[in-house]
Amino acid sequence: MAGRTPAEVRPADVADAAGIAEVYRPYVTGSVASFETVAPDAAELARRMLAAPRLPWFVACRDGAVVGYAYAGRHRSRAAYRWSVDCSVYLTAGEQGAGTGRALYARLLPELAALGHVTAFAGIALPNPASVGLHTAVGFTPVGVYRAAGFKAGRWHDVGWFQLPLREPPPVPEEPAGWAPPG
Numbered sequence: 001m002a003g004r005t006p007a008e009v010r011p012a013d014v015a016d017a018a019g020i021a022e023v024y025r026p027y028v029t030g031s032v033a034s035f036e037t038v039a040p041d042a043a044e045l046a047r048r049m050l051a052a053p054r055l056p057w058f059v060a061c062r063d064g065a066v067v068g069y070a071y072a073g074r075h076r077s078r079a080a081y082r083w084s085v086d087c088s089v090y091l092t093a094g095e096q097g098a099g100t101g102r103a104l105y106a107r108l109l110p111e112l113a114a115l116g117h118v119t120a121f122a123g124i125a126l127p128n129p130a131s132v133g134l135h136t137a138v139g140f141t142p143v144g145v146y147r148a149a150g151f152k153a154g155r156w157h158d159v160g161w162f163q164l165p166l167r168e169p170p171p172v173p174e175e176p177a178g179w180a181p182p183g
Contacts, residue, residue, distance in 0.1 A: 006103035007060035007067050007095060011181035014049060016059045017042040019066025023090050032125050032157050033090075035150040048073075054178045055085060056111045060100045067095045070104035072112055075121055083118040083173055089134065101134045109138070113166040116176035120164045125150070125157050132160065140164040 012020065021042045028039040040048070049057050053074070060068035068091035075084035087108060089101045112120060122140055124131045136142075140162035148156040 004098040006099040007062040009058055009060050009100075009103045009107050011107075011183070012049065012057035012059040012069060012071075013181060013183075014046040016057075016066055016069075017046040017049065020045050020057075020059065020069050023066055023069060023092055026093075027090055032150075032152045033128060033131070035125065035152060035157075037152065052178070053082075053176070054180070056108055056115075056179045056181075058104055058107045058111075060091070060095065060104055062095070067092045068100050068104060070101075070108045072108060072117075072120070075119075083116065083169075083176055085112055085117050085120050087112075087120045087122050089131075096130060102138060105134075105138045109164070109166060111179070115179060116174055117166050118169050118173065120166055122162045122164075124160045124162065126160050132162075135162045135164075138164070 021040065024034070024045070025039040027034040028036045049071075055072040055074070057071040058069060059066045068089065070087065070089040072085040072087050075081045075086050087105070089104050091100055109120060120140070122135050124135065126145065141164070142160060143163045144161050146159045146161065149159040150157050
């Protein structure tokens with residue numbers, strides 16, 4: 001897809017959940033990029049989008065159809081982790097290499113920093129050179145590998161962990177704000 005322009009990126013809302021489900025389904029059912037084993041439907045994805053604390057979701061659209069999305073979720077459940085988030089990007093096969101993953105992160109990452117988050121993490125089932133390439137291109141650095149972290153498709157898979165500072169850690173942080181999509 002070299003030379004193709006990135007898809008249009010905008011904040012996602014629950015009306016996008018069905019399109020997001022269509023983008024995500026092949027990652028669950030036909031790959032090990034996601035460790036989920038049952039593809040969530042639109043209702044489940046809408047629930048995740050609205051779960052507290054609400055964090056940003058963005059969609060990439062081309063010709064009116066969702067062709068990719070990026071979102072952030074809680075890094076861990078314990079209170080001291082609340083300034084850290086996990087990030088993911090998923091694209092349709094035809095969108096890979098068009099710059100859409102970078103465009104999604106260009107919207108998501110500054111939004112997270114503005115909400116008061118300090119660090120973003122990404123877990124990538126290995127090997128996955130395309131995802132590693134995207135994450136390193138936008139500034140994530142490798143911090144470690146969880147060996148044999150998940151069993152899917154008949155074998156064990158390692159997960160590489162990548163980290164990106166979103167802003168300088170403040171000496172005494174304010175509570176991160178919840179996300180309210182514009183409009």
